[in-house]
Amino acid sequence: MQAMILLPVFLPVFLPMLLAPFAARLEKQRPDQGMKLTLIGVAITFALCLGLFISATLKHNVTFGFTNLLFVGLSFEADFFRSIYSVVASFMWLISLMMVPEYMPNKRPRYLFFSLMTLGATLGLFLANDLVTCFIFFEIMSFTSYPWVAQEETPEAMRAAQTYLAIAVFGGMCILFGLWLLYPLTGGYNYAHLKTVLSTQTPTASLYIASALMALGFGAKAGMFPVHIWLPKAHPVAPAPASALLSGVLTKAGIWGILVVATRLLPGDLLFSNALLVIGTITMFLGALLALFSIDLKRTLACSSMSQIGFIIVGAAIHSLLGEHNAIPASGIVLHMLNHSLIKLTLFLAAGAVYMGLHKLNLNDVRGFGRKKPFLHLCFLAGAASISGIPGFSGYISKTLLHESIIEYIVELQAHGQGAGLYQVVEWIFTISGGFTFAYMLKLYICLFWEKPSATVLAASQARLQPLSRIALAISAVVLFVFGLFPHQIMEKAGMLSSPFLQSQAMHPVAYSAFVNLKGQFISLAIGLLLYLLIVQTFLSKKEEDGRIYLNRWPECIDLEDGVYRPAIQKLAEGLGKVAQAVSLEKN
Amino acid sequence: MPVFILMFASILLPVVLGELIKREVVGKEKRNQLVTGILAVEILLLTVLATQEKGRMFAFSPFKPLAVGLAVNATGLFFALLVSALWLLGGVFSFNYMQKEENQAAYYGAYLKTLGALVGLTLAQTPLTLFLFFELSTIFSVELVKHKKTEQAEKAAHAYEKYSTIGGALGIASLLALYPFIKSPYFVSGGAITGSVSAPVAVMILSFLAIVGFSAKAGLFPLHSWLPIAHPVAPAPASAALSGVITKAGILCVIRILYEYVGAAFLQGTLVQYALLSLAVLTVFMGSMMAFQQKLLKKRLAYSSVSQLSYVLCGLFLMNKTALTGGLLHVVGHALIKNGLFLCAGAIIYKTGKTRVDELKGLGQRMPITFACMTVFSLGLIGIPPTIGFVSKWLIMQGSAKSALCVFGWLVPLMLIVSAILTAAYLLPLCTRGFLGTAEEEKPDRIKLSLSQSVPLVVLAALVLLLGFYPLPLTRLFQQLSALFMP
Known part of the structure; x- marks a missing residue:
C-alpha cells in the first residue's frame, strides 16, 4: 500500500514522451534496436498503469499536481475508471506496436517517435484531474497523431491527414474558447470543483455555449456527426497498427471529453442531453449506413467505429437524462468503451494481417483471403461476433446495458405520464443500427473467409504471419473471449467501480441471459440478417462466375467534406480575404 | 556615476564600433569575431547594469518639456536584454548567411548601430529621448532594408522611412502637446495623471494619437502598410531582427506612453x-x-x-x-x-x-x-x-x-x-x-x-x-x- 502511494501518477505520461527521441534516434542508427527499446518502454508504461490500477482498486487514488507548469498547472488523479482506461490504452499500444516490425519495414523511426509521444499525451488526457490538463494533452495528442495518418504519404493519405489536422485545429480552438467562457462561471477547472460550483447555479447561456463548443471540439476527435468527416478517410489510410489506436483509443479520448462535459458541466440538463441524444443517434445510424455501403475493409471498420461512438454518445445522453438512477447507462458506457477499444484492436490488426499479405484493402481484391487460415479466422470471428453483440461475447453485455437504459428511461417517462415518442424512435434506431452492425460485419466475414479467392489472392495467402504479429493478434482476441465468458466477474465489476467518475451509484445486477434482453438483441440480429440477405446480397453486390463482386453504390455526390465543408471554407476564405485586402490598404 | 557610464557605454559601444566596421577599419577576416565580441560585451554591460541601483536618472533639461533623460528601470532592462540576446543569435546566423551577399561591412555596421539605438530607446525616460531613439533606430535600420540595393529595396526603405517619420512625428507632437496637462516630462510607473485633468477630451485625443503614432513601428492599423513591404526585402537575418525585435520598440513606446506617461487609470x-x-x-x-x-x-x-x-x-x-x-x-x-x-x-x-x-x-x-x-x-x-x-x-x-x-x-x-x-x-x-x-x-x-x-x-x-x-x-x-x- 505504501509503495503504491510512492508511484507517481505522472510517470506513465512523461516516460514515453521522454523516451521518444531516444527510441527514434536509436532506430535510425541501429534498425530494430529502437523498436525493442520502444516495446520495453511501452511495457514499463503498461506496468506503471497497472500499478495505478491496483492502487485504485485498493481504494487509494494516486494524485499529483504541478502548480506552475504551463502557467495553468497540471493535475492528475488515478481513480478506477481513469486508471483502467490507462491500462487499456497502454495495453493496446503494446499490442499494436508488436505488429509494427512486420508491418512497417520503412520510416519506422518517425512512427515510433510519434507513437510514444501520442501514448504519453493520451495517458495524460485520461489521467487528468482538471479540464485544462485534459485539453492540453488533447491538443498534444491531436498533433502528434497527425503523422500516423500521413505515414504512407500517398496523395489520399496526405489529403486525409490534411482534413484530420484541420478538424483537430478547429476542435482544439473550440475547446479553448469553451474553457475561456467557463472560467468566469467557475473560477477553476478541477473536475470536482466544476461539479460543486455548477450544481448550485442555474445554467446560463454562456454555460450552454461553452458546453456545446467543448462537446463539439471533443466530439471532433470522437468522430461525432457533423465533424466526423475525417474519420472514414483517416483511419483507412493510416497503417493498421495506427488505425487500431486511432479507432480504439483516440476516439475514446473525444468521448472522454464529452463525458466530462455531460457529467460535470451540465449534469441532467434536458436541453443538452437531448441535443446530445439526437447527434448521437445520427452518428450511430450514419456510421452504420456508411459501413454497410463501404467496400473497403478498413473503411468499413472505421465507419463502424463512428457508429459505435454514436452508441456511446446515446448512452451518455441517456445517462444524463436518467439523473440519479443512471447506474446502468454508466456501466454501459464504460463497458462499451472498453469493448469497442479491444474489439477494434483485434479487427484492425486482422485487417493489418490481410494488408500485409495483399497490400490491398478493397473487398473485391481481398476476397477469400482468410480461407484455410484458421488462426486469422478465429481472431476475426471473435471481434466480429463481439461487436455485433452476439450473446456470449463481450459486446453483447455492453449493448444490452445501453439498450436497457433507453428502455428504462422510456418506462420512467411513461410512469410519470409523459410521452416518450422521441426516445421510442431512438430505441428503434438503436436496434436497427445494431442490425446494421451485424450486417456489415457479416459482409466482411463472408467476403474474407467464405468467398472463392482469386488466383492472386490464393498465391499471396501462402505467406504466414511472423510470430510477433501472431502473438499480438492472439492476445487481443483472447481478451475478447475472456471478457465475454465472465460478464459478472469482470465486466460488471469494471462498470461498477468506474461509476464514481461518471457520478453514478452502483447498479443492481442485470440478468444478461434473461429472455427480455436476449429478445431485444435477437430482433437486432434478425434485422441484420435480413439486411444482409436483402440488401448486401442483391443491391450491394452481384454474383458472377468467379465469385461475388462487391459494388460501390454510395452516391459520390453525398460527401459532406467535398460537397459542403471544403467549398464553404473556400468561399469564406475568399470573402474574408477580400475584406482583409481592403483593410490592409495594400496597392496591387 | 558608474550607472551613467554603463548606460552611455551600452548605447555608444555598438554605434561607434558599428560605424568603424562600416568604414572597413577592421579586416574581413577579423570582422565576425569582432561582431560576436561586441554583441557579447553588450549583453555583459546590460547584465552589469541590471545589478546597479534602479531609477538613477541622467537628465538634461534646460527647457522642461524638451527634457532629455536616461535611466535604468525594470521594463527597459527587460527589453534591452531581450533585444541584445536575440541580436547575438541573429548575428551568429548572419556570418554564414551573409557570405553570399555583397557589401557585408555596411550590413554589420548598420546591424550594430541599430542595436545601439534600440538600447538607447529602452533607457529613454522622456518623450523627446524616446522620439530621438525611435527615429535613430529607423535611420540605422533603414540601411538593412535597402541592403540589396534593388529598386524594390529602395522603395521599401522609402516606405519604412515615410511611415516611421509620420508615426514618430505624430507621436512626439501629441506627447509635447500633452505636456501642459501632465506637467512632467518624465515617465513614472503607473502614469502621471492621477486626479482629474482640466481638459479630459483633449488629453484623450492626444494620448490616442501618440499611441497610434508610435505603434507605426509595431504595425498597428492604419500605419502598418510599410511592414509587409520592408521586412521581406532585407537579408533574412535582418528581416528576423526587423520583424522579431525592432517592432518591439514600437511596443515599448506604447508601454511608456500608456502605462508610464498618461497612465492606464485615466484611459x-x-x-x-x-x-x-x-x-x-x-x-x-x-x-x-x-x-x-x-x-x-x-x-x-x-x-x-x-x-x-x-x-x-x-x-x-x-x-x-x-x-x-x-x-x-x-x-x-x-x-x-x-x-x-x-x-x-x-x-x-x-x-x-x-x-x-x-x-x-x-x-x-x-x-x-x-x-x-x-x-x-x-x-x-x-x-x-x-x-x-x-x-x-x-x-x-x-x-x-x-x-x-x-x-x-x-x-x-x-x-x-x-x-x-x-x-x-x-x-x-x-x-x-x-x-x-x-x-x-x-x-x-x-x-x-x-x-x-x-x-x-x-x-x-x-x-x-x-x-x-x-x-x-x-x-x-x-x-x-x-x-x-x-x-
Missing part, C-alpha cells in the same frame, strides 16, 4: 480604449488573413507579424494586469518565434534559393533541423501547448474576461481564436508538406546546415518549448511589472 473604460482595441482587433484579423493569402514566404511571415504584434497590443490595450502579463509574455514569445521563422526562411533561401511557399514541398526531408524548428515555431505561433504562445494567448484571453468592456470582453478572445486557426492554415501546410508527401525515389541528398545557422535555430526552438513548459520566471517578472504599471 480605462474611455472611448480611447475602445478605439485602440478596435484597431488592434482589426489588425489581428487583417494580418492573419493577409498572411494566409501571401505566396512569398517572407511576406507571409511579415503579415503574420502584423497580426501577432496586435496580440501584444490587445494585451496592452485591455488595461488589466492579467492581459498585460500575457501581452508582455507575447513580446518574448513573438520575438523568439518570429526570429526563428525568419531564420528558417533564411536557411532555406541560403541553401536552396527558394522563396515561395509552394516550392517548399519535400524540402523538410532534406533540411530536417530547419523544418523541425519551423514546426515548433509554427505551433508556438498558433498557441498550441506546451509552447510559450499558448501561455501568452491564455493570459490575454483570461485578461479580457476580467475587463468589463462589453463587446471586447469576448471579441478579443474570439479574434485570437480565429487568428489562431488562420495561423495554423498559413503555417502548418508548410511544415507538413515539407516533411511528407514526396515519393521515395524523388528524395535528393540531405542539405547540411553549418553550426552558425543551426545553433541559433535550435536555441530559439528550445526556448519556445521550455519557456512554454515552465513560464514561471517570466510570468512572475511580468506580474510584478504589471503591478507597477497598474497600482
Whole structure:
C-alpha cells in the first residue's frame, strides 16, 4: 500500500514522451534496436498503469499536481475508471506496436517517435484531474497523431491527414474558447470543483455555449456527426497498427471529453442531453449506413467505429437524462468503451494481417483471403461476433446495458405520464443500427473467409504471419473471449467501480441471459440478417462466375467534406480575404 | 556615476564600433569575431547594469518639456536584454548567411548601430529621448532594408522611412502637446495623471494619437502598410531582427506612453480604449488573413507579424494586469518565434534559393533541423501547448474576461481564436508538406546546415518549448511589472 502511494501518477505520461527521441534516434542508427527499446518502454508504461490500477482498486487514488507548469498547472488523479482506461490504452499500444516490425519495414523511426509521444499525451488526457490538463494533452495528442495518418504519404493519405489536422485545429480552438467562457462561471477547472460550483447555479447561456463548443471540439476527435468527416478517410489510410489506436483509443479520448462535459458541466440538463441524444443517434445510424455501403475493409471498420461512438454518445445522453438512477447507462458506457477499444484492436490488426499479405484493402481484391487460415479466422470471428453483440461475447453485455437504459428511461417517462415518442424512435434506431452492425460485419466475414479467392489472392495467402504479429493478434482476441465468458466477474465489476467518475451509484445486477434482453438483441440480429440477405446480397453486390463482386453504390455526390465543408471554407476564405485586402490598404 | 557610464557605454559601444566596421577599419577576416565580441560585451554591460541601483536618472533639461533623460528601470532592462540576446543569435546566423551577399561591412555596421539605438530607446525616460531613439533606430535600420540595393529595396526603405517619420512625428507632437496637462516630462510607473485633468477630451485625443503614432513601428492599423513591404526585402537575418525585435520598440513606446506617461487609470473604460482595441482587433484579423493569402514566404511571415504584434497590443490595450502579463509574455514569445521563422526562411533561401511557399514541398526531408524548428515555431505561433504562445494567448484571453468592456470582453478572445486557426492554415501546410508527401525515389541528398545557422535555430526552438513548459520566471517578472504599471 505504501509503495503504491510512492508511484507517481505522472510517470506513465512523461516516460514515453521522454523516451521518444531516444527510441527514434536509436532506430535510425541501429534498425530494430529502437523498436525493442520502444516495446520495453511501452511495457514499463503498461506496468506503471497497472500499478495505478491496483492502487485504485485498493481504494487509494494516486494524485499529483504541478502548480506552475504551463502557467495553468497540471493535475492528475488515478481513480478506477481513469486508471483502467490507462491500462487499456497502454495495453493496446503494446499490442499494436508488436505488429509494427512486420508491418512497417520503412520510416519506422518517425512512427515510433510519434507513437510514444501520442501514448504519453493520451495517458495524460485520461489521467487528468482538471479540464485544462485534459485539453492540453488533447491538443498534444491531436498533433502528434497527425503523422500516423500521413505515414504512407500517398496523395489520399496526405489529403486525409490534411482534413484530420484541420478538424483537430478547429476542435482544439473550440475547446479553448469553451474553457475561456467557463472560467468566469467557475473560477477553476478541477473536475470536482466544476461539479460543486455548477450544481448550485442555474445554467446560463454562456454555460450552454461553452458546453456545446467543448462537446463539439471533443466530439471532433470522437468522430461525432457533423465533424466526423475525417474519420472514414483517416483511419483507412493510416497503417493498421495506427488505425487500431486511432479507432480504439483516440476516439475514446473525444468521448472522454464529452463525458466530462455531460457529467460535470451540465449534469441532467434536458436541453443538452437531448441535443446530445439526437447527434448521437445520427452518428450511430450514419456510421452504420456508411459501413454497410463501404467496400473497403478498413473503411468499413472505421465507419463502424463512428457508429459505435454514436452508441456511446446515446448512452451518455441517456445517462444524463436518467439523473440519479443512471447506474446502468454508466456501466454501459464504460463497458462499451472498453469493448469497442479491444474489439477494434483485434479487427484492425486482422485487417493489418490481410494488408500485409495483399497490400490491398478493397473487398473485391481481398476476397477469400482468410480461407484455410484458421488462426486469422478465429481472431476475426471473435471481434466480429463481439461487436455485433452476439450473446456470449463481450459486446453483447455492453449493448444490452445501453439498450436497457433507453428502455428504462422510456418506462420512467411513461410512469410519470409523459410521452416518450422521441426516445421510442431512438430505441428503434438503436436496434436497427445494431442490425446494421451485424450486417456489415457479416459482409466482411463472408467476403474474407467464405468467398472463392482469386488466383492472386490464393498465391499471396501462402505467406504466414511472423510470430510477433501472431502473438499480438492472439492476445487481443483472447481478451475478447475472456471478457465475454465472465460478464459478472469482470465486466460488471469494471462498470461498477468506474461509476464514481461518471457520478453514478452502483447498479443492481442485470440478468444478461434473461429472455427480455436476449429478445431485444435477437430482433437486432434478425434485422441484420435480413439486411444482409436483402440488401448486401442483391443491391450491394452481384454474383458472377468467379465469385461475388462487391459494388460501390454510395452516391459520390453525398460527401459532406467535398460537397459542403471544403467549398464553404473556400468561399469564406475568399470573402474574408477580400475584406482583409481592403483593410490592409495594400496597392496591387 | 558608474550607472551613467554603463548606460552611455551600452548605447555608444555598438554605434561607434558599428560605424568603424562600416568604414572597413577592421579586416574581413577579423570582422565576425569582432561582431560576436561586441554583441557579447553588450549583453555583459546590460547584465552589469541590471545589478546597479534602479531609477538613477541622467537628465538634461534646460527647457522642461524638451527634457532629455536616461535611466535604468525594470521594463527597459527587460527589453534591452531581450533585444541584445536575440541580436547575438541573429548575428551568429548572419556570418554564414551573409557570405553570399555583397557589401557585408555596411550590413554589420548598420546591424550594430541599430542595436545601439534600440538600447538607447529602452533607457529613454522622456518623450523627446524616446522620439530621438525611435527615429535613430529607423535611420540605422533603414540601411538593412535597402541592403540589396534593388529598386524594390529602395522603395521599401522609402516606405519604412515615410511611415516611421509620420508615426514618430505624430507621436512626439501629441506627447509635447500633452505636456501642459501632465506637467512632467518624465515617465513614472503607473502614469502621471492621477486626479482629474482640466481638459479630459483633449488629453484623450492626444494620448490616442501618440499611441497610434508610435505603434507605426509595431504595425498597428492604419500605419502598418510599410511592414509587409520592408521586412521581406532585407537579408533574412535582418528581416528576423526587423520583424522579431525592432517592432518591439514600437511596443515599448506604447508601454511608456500608456502605462508610464498618461497612465492606464485615466484611459480605462474611455472611448480611447475602445478605439485602440478596435484597431488592434482589426489588425489581428487583417494580418492573419493577409498572411494566409501571401505566396512569398517572407511576406507571409511579415503579415503574420502584423497580426501577432496586435496580440501584444490587445494585451496592452485591455488595461488589466492579467492581459498585460500575457501581452508582455507575447513580446518574448513573438520575438523568439518570429526570429526563428525568419531564420528558417533564411536557411532555406541560403541553401536552396527558394522563396515561395509552394516550392517548399519535400524540402523538410532534406533540411530536417530547419523544418523541425519551423514546426515548433509554427505551433508556438498558433498557441498550441506546451509552447510559450499558448501561455501568452491564455493570459490575454483570461485578461479580457476580467475587463468589463462589453463587446471586447469576448471579441478579443474570439479574434485570437480565429487568428489562431488562420495561423495554423498559413503555417502548418508548410511544415507538413515539407516533411511528407514526396515519393521515395524523388528524395535528393540531405542539405547540411553549418553550426552558425543551426545553433541559433535550435536555441530559439528550445526556448519556445521550455519557456512554454515552465513560464514561471517570466510570468512572475511580468506580474510584478504589471503591478507597477497598474497600482
